[in-house]
Amino acid sequence: xxxxxxxxxxxxxxxxxxxxxKETEGLSQSQIVLRxxxxxxxxxxxxxxxxxxxxxxxxxxxxxxxxxxxxGWWKYNTLDIPSxxxxxxxxxxxxxxxxxxxxxxxxxxxxxxxxxxxxxxxYFALVMRGAQRSxxxxxxxxxxxxxxxxxxxxISGFYRGWIDAVLMRFNDFIITIPTIIIGSVIGFHFGNKxxxxxxxFLGVFAWSGLARLVRGEFLTLREREFVDAARVAGxxxxxxxFKHILTNAVGVxxxxxxxxxxxxxLLESALSYLGFGxxxxxxxxxxxxxxxxxxxxxxxxxFWYPGLFxxxxxxxxxxxxxxxxxxxxxxxxxxxxxxxxxxxxxPQASKTQD
Amino acid sequence: xxxxxGRRIAVLLVILFGSSFLLYNLAAISxxxxxxxxGSTDPKAQAQIAALIRHLHLNVPPPARYFLWxxxxxxxxxxxxxxxxxxxGNPVSSYLADAIPTTIRLITMATVxxxxxxxxxxxxxxxxxxxxxxxxMTFVAFLMYSLPIFWVAVLLKxxxxxxxxxxxxHGTISPLxxxxxxxxxxxxWAALISGDRRKVQIVFAVAVLANATVLTIxxxxxxxxxxxxxxxxxxxxxxxxxxxxxxxxxxLGNRAALLSAQSMPIIALVLxxxxxxxxxxxxxxxxxxxMLAITIGIAxxxxxxxxKIDRGPxxxxxxxxxxxxxILFLIDKLMKTWVPYINTDAIHNRPxxxxxxxxxxxxxxxxxxTFLDTVTHLVLPTIAxxxxxxxxxxxxxxxxxxxxxNQDYIRTARAKGLTERTVIMRHAFRNTLIPLTTIxxxxxxxxxxxxxxxxxxxxxxxxxxxxxxxxGSYDLNLLMGVxxxxxxxxxxxxxxxxxxxxxxxxxxxxxxxK
Numbered sequence: 001x002x003x004x005x006x007x008x009x010x011x012x013x014x015x016x017x018x019x020x021x022k023e024t025e026g027l028s029q030s031q032i033v034l035r036x037x038x039x040x041x042x043x044x045x046x047x048x049x050x051x052x053x054x055x056x057x058x059x060x061x062x063x064x065x066x067x068x069x070x071x072g073w074w075k076y077n078t079l080d081i082p083s084x085x086x087x088x089x090x091x092x093x094x095x096x097x098x099x100x101x102x103x104x105x106x107x108x109x110x111x112x113x114x115x116x117x118x119x120x121x122x123y124f125a126l127v128m129r130g131a132q133r134s135x136x137x138x139x140x141x142x143x144x145x146x147x148x149x150x151x152x153x154x155i156s157g158f159y160r161g162w163i164d165a166v167l168m169r170f171n172d173f174i175i176t177i178p179t180i181i182i183g184s185v186i187g188f189h190f191g192n193k194x195x196x197x198x199x200x201f202l203g204v205f206a207w208s209g210l211a212r213l214v215r216g217e218f219l220t221l222r223e224r225e226f227v228d229a230a231r232v233a234g235x236x237x238x239x240x241x242f243k244h245i246l247t248n249a250v251g252v253x254x255x256x257x258x259x260x261x262x263x264x265x266l267l268e269s270a271l272s273y274l275g276f277g278x279x280x281x282x283x284x285x286x287x288x289x290x291x292x293x294x295x296x297x298x299x300x301x302x303f304w305y306p307g308l309f310x311x312x313x314x315x316x317x318x319x320x321x322x323x324x325x326x327x328x329x330x331x332x333x334x335x336x337x338x339x340x341x342x343x344x345x346x347p348q349a350s351k352t353q354d
Numbered sequence: 355x356x357x358x359x360g361r362r363i364a365v366l367l368v369i370l371f372g373s374s375f376l377l378y379n380l381a382a383i384s385x386x387x388x389x390x391x392x393g394s395t396d397p398k399a400q401a402q403i404a405a406l407i408r409h410l411h412l413n414v415p416p417p418a419r420y421f422l423w424x425x426x427x428x429x430x431x432x433x434x435x436x437x438x439x440x441x442x443g444n445p446v447s448s449y450l451a452d453a454i455p456t457t458i459r460l461i462t463m464a465t466v467x468x469x470x471x472x473x474x475x476x477x478x479x480x481x482x483x484x485x486x487x488x489x490x491m492t493f494v495a496f497l498m499y500s501l502p503i504f505w506v507a508v509l510l511k512x513x514x515x516x517x518x519x520x521x522x523x524h525g526t527i528s529p530l531x532x533x534x535x536x537x538x539x540x541x542x543w544a545a546l547i548s549g550d551r552r553k554v555q556i557v558f559a560v561a562v563l564a565n566a567t568v569l570t571i572x573x574x575x576x577x578x579x580x581x582x583x584x585x586x587x588x589x590x591x592x593x594x595x596x597x598x599x600x601x602x603x604x605x606l607g608n609r610a611a612l613l614s615a616q617s618m619p620i621i622a623l624v625l626x627x628x629x630x631x632x633x634x635x636x637x638x639x640x641x642x643x644x645m646l647a648i649t650i651g652i653a654x655x656x657x658x659x660x661x662k663i664d665r666g667p668x669x670x671x672x673x674x675x676x677x678x679x680x681i682l683f684l685i686d687k688l689m690k691t692w693v694p695y696i697n698t699d700a701i702h703n704r705p706x707x708x709x710x711x712x713x714x715x716x717x718x719x720x721x722x723x724t725f726l727d728t729v730t731h732l733v734l735p736t737i738a739x740x741x742x743x744x745x746x747x748x749x750x751x752x753x754x755x756x757x758x759x760n761q762d763y764i765r766t767a768r769a770k771g772l773t774e775r776t777v778i779m780r781h782a783f784r785n786t787l788i789p790l791t792t793i794x795x796x797x798x799x800x801x802x803x804x805x806x807x808x809x810x811x812x813x814x815x816x817x818x819x820x821x822x823x824x825x826g827s828y829d830l831n832l833l834m835g836v837x838x839x840x841x842x843x844x845x846x847x848x849x850x851x852x853x854x855x856x857x858x859x860x861x862x863x864x865x866x867x868k
Binding site: 042169172173174175176177180181182184185186188262266269270273274276286289290293296297300303307310311314315318319322 | 365366370372492493496497499500502503504505508512807810821822833837840841844845848
């Protein structure tokens with residue numbers, strides 16, 4: 001059986017690293033990282049898709065955030081209640097989706113691309129609003145958790161000793177409370193104070209994993225020669241932390257924050273689904289699914305669209321995180337194609353090939 | 355070491371104290387348990403309010419009331435342990451006692467399947483790094499990672515359960531589906547096998563043909579409506595298992611292991627009818643456990659007979675093979691129960707339920723019916739939970755194995771001229787298991803809290819339901835009861851993970867050397 005058979009032979013490995021070193025010659029760390037990230041097809045596609053989603057959902061129904069806002073290009077908003085249409089519906093059904101992506105007759109968005117709910121509200125507007133909410137929650141949780149986690153992790157990893165002990169016990173303290181439980185309690189009782197408030201509160205409980213990682217990174221980095229060199233040169237603690245260690249730990253932080261964000265979008269939708277997150281009249285993707293799951297057999301579109309948006313956003317964030325991890329990991333070797341390997345012995349040829 | 359554990363536990367208790375205090379007060383200040391009654395015009399409402407205030411100590415301010423709750427827990431030392439009473443006056447612990455087994459039943463199977471499949475696929479994915487299989491696996495894992503479980507659950511209910519039940523009415527697969535599933539199977543195996551183009555093509559062709567033949571035969575013989583294995587099929591499957599397990603566990607070169615494992619299906623064939631007799635005559639969980647013990651006993655005995663030296667691997671191979679064959683026996687028995695089961699009035703030929711944890715209309719007293727009923731109710735939640743947690747294990751085991759494969763000792767092992775199987779299974783895989791173990795331990799504790807949504811979607815009455823009810827009705831003691839169980843488990847799991855880590859990996863010391 002060949003399951004265990006090796007794909008790479010020993011010699012090729014050596015050549016690969018030669019090619020690899022040639023490629024990164026004379027480039028700064030951030031250039032190398034950027035190059036590696038751009039090479040990651042999944043991540044690049046995800047960046048593109050995610051940006052498109054963000055622009056699309058925020059421009060469609062418009063938004064109003066702390067006084068800054070725009071009006072959307074879509075004709076309905078979440079409060080409008082147009083009459084139920086029957087266009088494109090089988091007999092006996094109302095409010096079917098009019099979205100038609102097959103070129104030809106009826107191509108285009110139509111009156112209600114995602115259909116209408118039981119009251120007649122335009123489902124496209126509702127889903128756009130819900131997606132805005134999810135993206136907002138995701139970003140806020142990412143920023144709050146990223147900030148707290150980085151600060152606590154850095155301080156505890158850099159100063160060690162009793163500060164470390166206290167902060168890490170505090171970290172354990174946060175870990176003991178399962179996120180969904182604290183989220184439910186917070187969401188149920190404070191959900192009516194608005195989605196930003198909910199996100200801020202959830203972020204306060206989402207940083208523990210990141211803090212551990214950052215602490216670990218600081219513990220190793222502070223023993224490195226360049227930190228000693230900086231210290232001997234008379235650099236202050238502040239300068240060492242910000243200029244020398246944090247810049248080296250930034251990869252870990254970014255990757256971890258993307259993972260927190262992809263978890264956050266699922267957490268928000270799960271809480272809203274349980275009824276402990278965003279509450280009506282506000283809209284969120286999880287809430288939409290929970291409200292309409294029983295109508296699946298008759299009007300499946302009420303169930304499909306919000307779910308697809310959750311999956312799409314979360315999938316993109318996960319892929320971007322994966323791409324970032326690969327890009328920041330110095331040990332990570334990208335795949336070197338057979339063609340490059342055959343050209344690899346002649347660096348000049350490999351360069352012209354690029 | 356003991357001092358270390360003691361110190362850790364002391365710190366953990368302080369932490370638990372802090373987090374429970376926080377949660378108690380947070381939950382207490384955020385809602386009024388008497389809200390519903392205050393507005394009521396019912397003349398009895400006043401009396402009810404008074405009663406609630408009395409037995410829930412609502413006249414005591416929350417921070418102080420917390421200590422009343424804590425006193426109940428500390429009562430464990432004096433023999434008066436209590437988690438308080440719920441709103442309706444019943445002790446919280448009695449609710450928990452009902453809910454915990456349900457939740458454990460819900461998550462155990464899914465966790466085990468997710469771990470085994472996740473590690474398996476993760477390892478193959480790592481061994482085939484940057485192959486099409488690896489890319490496909492990465493994509494699938496991320497997709498599953500991004501799925502909201504409640505969404506998957508509804509899809510499973512609508513498509514899997516209902517379509518499967520419809521399918522069972524006639525029980526035949528259309529030729530189109532046979533072709534599609536055969537092609538998918540073929541692609542899967544072809545992606546798994548490395549080698550030159552010719553070899554991949556052969557594997558693909560064999561897999562497609564085998565799958566198509568089996569499905570056609572099964573469909574033509576109405577196997578799906580009248581399932582069963584029978585001694586002959588079980589013997590063939592057993593031989594296959596014996597080869598497979600021996601190959602992975604010790605390598606086919608180990609004659610003793612191969613012979614010993616091969617004996618298992620032969621013994622199974624001989625014992626087939628006696629076992630059926632026992633199953634029918636003495637149905638019960640005890641019989642199954644007893645048979646499991648006997649199975650392992652036989653396996654150890656046979657292995658000791660065949661292996662004169664280096665018995666460990668041989669015993670391991672035989673025991674795994676025999677237990678798997680034992681599971682085949684169980685499946686066979688359940689399949690035989692299938693036809694009478696789905697013909698009962700309670701089931702009415704719709705065997706896969708979309709909701710609830712058991713069928714209350716089922717005639718009581720028949721062990722195999724109840725067993726099968728539990729299994730069918732577990733199908734959908736298990737698939738949903740497996741899909742979600744599978745992804746994490748795939749990614750994690752892939753990453754860890756890749757890391758391990760870069761180590762010097764792997765190079766050394768290869769340089770010694772060990773076979774690639776030995777290098778992977780003995781040197782790389784075992785070291786991969788170290789970090790995986792700790793992840794699994796922590797995950798398992800977390801999953802009990804995480805089953806809240808699954809229980810809600812599938813209508814199970816476990817910890818999640820308790821928790822939902824507690825929040826919805828401001829039942830503080832019930833909420834704290836659920837929290838007490840989940841957070842204690844989380845804390846203990848973390849401690850266990852640290853200890854396991856240091857036990858498995860001698861490089862890590864939890865206690866500083868003097």
